[in-house]
Amino acid sequence: MKFLVLICVCAIFISRSNAQNAHLTSAQKEKVKQYTAECIRESGVKHEVLADAKKGNLNEDEGLKRFIFCFFQKSGIVTADAKLNMEVALSKLPKDIDKVAAGKVLSECKNKNGKNHADTAFQIFKCYHKATKQHVLFE
Numbered sequence: 001m002k003f004l005v006l007i008c009v010c011a012i013f014i015s016r017s018n019a020q021n022a023h024l025t026s027a028q029k030e031k032v033k034q035y036t037a038e039c040i041r042e043s044g045v046k047h048e049v050l051a052d053a054k055k056g057n058l059n060e061d062e063g064l065k066r067f068i069f070c071f072f073q074k075s076g077i078v079t080a081d082a083k084l085n086m087e088v089a090l091s092k093l094p095k096d097i098d099k100v101a102a103g104k105v106l107s108e109c110k111n112k113n114g115k116n117h118a119d120t121a122f123q124i125f126k127c128y129h130k131a132t133k134q135h136v137l138f139e
Helices: 008-012 026-043 047-054 062-075 086-091 099-109 117-131
Strands: 020-023 134-137
Touching (some): 026 062, 062 117, 086 099, 099 117
Parallel strands (some): 020 134
């Protein structure tokens, strides 16, 4: 079952009005919903921080970083040591996403490093989010 992961978090954080949008399938939406609920509990991220991130404010919040790492790890996008799995990331993208362009962006972002695994996943996510104009819509 394919579902967007690297960009699915973008679905939570859609912010740019000039973004091209891709849509998740019903099955993808269910996985996103499941992982989101699990990772909110596991990370302790505050709902206000997620709401702020949805507006495009990716603050250096430790809960948000843990949330992103949790989500990416559950989906297989990153390993337990926060290494980006490019093949998995690209395979999870919805058909509306330009995989060649996404691959180029991921190649640029995959070597980002942080002070710990959660921060590394966050740095990769921020890099991707900033560099792409394609985002995912749940509707």
